[in-house]
Amino acid sequence: MPHIVILGTCDTKLEELLYLRSQIQHLGDPNIKITLVDAGRYPIKNQLIDISQNTLTSEYAPKDDTKDVSTLPRGEVINYMIACATNWLREYYHYGLKDPNAAIHGIVAAGGTGNTALVSAVMRAVLPIGFPKLIVSTNASADVSHVVGETDICMMPSIVDIAGSNELLKRILSNAAGAIVGMGRAYEISLASRGDGGGEGEKKKRVGLSMFGVTTPAVDRIRMYLERKYVIECFVFHQTGAGGKAMERLVDEGGLDAVLDVTTTELCDHQCGGVMDSGPHRLEAALKAGIPYIISCGALDMCNFGPKPTVPEKYKDRKLFEHNPTVTLMRTSPEESRAIAQFIVEKVKTHTKSKDMVQVILPLGGVSMIATPDGPFFDAEADEALFSTLRAGLKTSGVEVVEDQRAVNDEGFAVDAAKRLIAMMGL
Numbered sequence: 001m002p003h004i005v006i007l008g009t010c011d012t013k014l015e016e017l018l019y020l021r022s023q024i025q026h027l028g029d030p031n032i033k034i035t036l037v038d039a040g041r042y043p044i045k046n047q048l049i050d051i052s053q054n055t056l057t058s059e060y061a062p063k064d065d066t067k068d069v070s071t072l073p074r075g076e077v078i079n080y081m082i083a084c085a086t087n088w089l090r091e092y093y094h095y096g097l098k099d100p101n102a103a104i105h106g107i108v109a110a111g112g113t114g115n116t117a118l119v120s121a122v123m124r125a126v127l128p129i130g131f132p133k134l135i136v137s138t139n140a141s142a143d144v145s146h147v148v149g150e151t152d153i154c155m156m157p158s159i160v161d162i163a164g165s166n167e168l169l170k171r172i173l174s175n176a177a178g179a180i181v182g183m184g185r186a187y188e189i190s191l192a193s194r195g196d197g198g199g200e201g202e203k204k205k206r207v208g209l210s211m212f213g214v215t216t217p218a219v220d221r222i223r224m225y226l227e228r229k230y231v232i233e234c235f236v237f238h239q240t241g242a243g244g245k246a247m248e249r250l251v252d253e254g255g256l257d258a259v260l261d262v263t264t265t266e267l268c269d270h271q272c273g274g275v276m277d278s279g280p281h282r283l284e285a286a287l288k289a290g291i292p293y294i295i296s297c298g299a300l301d302m303c304n305f306g307p308k309p310t311v312p313e314k315y316k317d318r319k320l321f322e323h324n325p326t327v328t329l330m331r332t333s334p335e336e337s338r339a340i341a342q343f344i345v346e347k348v349k350t351h352t353k354s355k356d357m358v359q360v361i362l363p364l365g366g367v368s369m370i371a372t373p374d375g376p377f378f379d380a381e382a383d384e385a386l387f388s389t390l391r392a393g394l395k396t397s398g399v400e401v402v403e404d405q406r407a408v409n410d411e412g413f414a415v416d417a418a419k420r421l422i423a424m425m426g427l
Contacts, residue, residue, distance in 0.1 A: 002105035002184030003033040005092075007085065007119045010049055011040035013111050016162050018048060019170065020110055020136075023177035032181070035092075035104070039085045039118060041069050041077050051088060060087040078114055082121045089126045103191065106132035106184030108176060110162050113139050120147045127151075128253050129246065132183035136176045138162060150245030154179070204233045205425065208247050208259040208286075212239045213323065214369040215263045215298040221414035222260060230427055239263045239299070244278030251285035258292035260421050262408065265299030265368075267340050268332050273312065274303040283347040290353035292424035294417060296361045298408050300340055300386060301371040301379070302329040321376050329370075331377045334385035341386045345393030355398040357424060361417055362387050366407035 004024055008017045021034055037051040038044060044053065057069060062083045069077050089107075096103035107127065109119035116137040123133045133153045137144075140155035148155065156176055160169050207226055211219040223234045235256065237243040244266045250256050266278035286293040302321075305311045305328045311320060319331040332340065344360070352358050364387065366372035371383070387403075394401050402420070406413040 005107040009040035010038040010044040011042040056084040108180040110136040210263040217409040218414040241276040248285040263298035268303040272303040287351040337386040341389035363408035
């Protein structure tokens with residue numbers, strides 16, 4: 001049976017957390033292992049709390065930073081308990097990796113906005129992508145991008161506030177219990193059968209691919225080439241901001257063996273303030289890891305905004321293209337293109353662990369489906385600003401720069417890029 005962790009604030013949500021615990025036990029098995037962790041402000045005594053607030057604050061406090069949380073402002077309490085609970089969960093999770101009998105298979109929480117901020121930060125800090133994580137929250141139906149981040153935390157709206165007991169809340173918590181038990185069982189089974197390739201022959205190499213709608217033909221062709229000819233499975237990440245972050249995180253977790261970064265469009269949003277910004281650390285993970293890494297310029301012709309009326313006023317006179325009713329694209333200018341290229345140059349120069357494992361490919365014939373000579377985003381000056389900055393900046397870097405006259409979606413470009421990655425992987 002799976003081992004489920006319940007993480008919550010027992011000083012404010014004890015009744016609800018105990019009901020959730022009872023439902024997990026009822027829906028799972030009377031002998032299912034449950035660990036209830038109290039990350040609240042004030043200590044609560046209850047025999048069903050397995051890891052008390054006192055244990056967290058005394059044994060898992062940040063080094064040389066023991067505090068009396070009862071005296072702290074609410075925001076500081078949350079940050080401090082995040083640190084304590086993170087230290088506990090990290091130790092507990094990694095111990096379970098060494099001893100299968102101590103492994104945990106799922107984590108669930110229930111609470112309001114403060115609780116959601118606390119437990120989600122702990123989950124993001126410790127648990128890998130693929131580990132079952134569920135939060136029943138009062139703000140699950142709002143914008144939870146800051147809660148989920150680049151992870152796979154599942155959010156379940158509580159509908160009513162998690163305050164007291166009523167028929168509807170009990171139904172929601174019971175559903176959550178069923179969900180985490182089911183996910184935990186599936187995860188436990190997958191761990192037991194994983195082994196080295198699950199006993200089904202050679203273990204597949206894992207390749208990350210970055211994709212956008214305007215580079216889909218290239219990525220599809222690369223994926224088919226790699227998976228049909230080699231023992232490879234591809235992980236395709238849609239470059240929506242979260243997609244790039246997720247790919248970077250998976251590299252950090254050791255979940256990818258190589259990356260063909262066809263589509264680096266999130267860098268445009270980072271430069272121009274678009275809605276699909278993956279942050280300042282994009283490109284770093286694979287460079288630091290030293291795994292085979294090919295960087296291309298896919299969709300560096302565009303920054304993303306929402307519906308056309310939401311485009312910032314300063315960009316109203318720029319070349320805009322309505323990709324669909326909810327996405328408006330803005331053509332990057334020569335100045336922005338130079339800045340984006342310089343971002344790539346600095347990342348490559350600063351973070352590359354193994355120069356032989358990195359290549360930068362320039363699709364001179366067009367960086368996206370709509371940036372070819374007959375497309376609405378064709379801009380020879382902006383393209384040259386991008387390419388010339390990359391050429392000059394990487395000239396003495398020791399990293400190979402490949403100039404290809406074809407467009408990024410040309411079938412030959414895609415296949416040759418795949419072949420280059422295969423060569424770097426030594427397959």
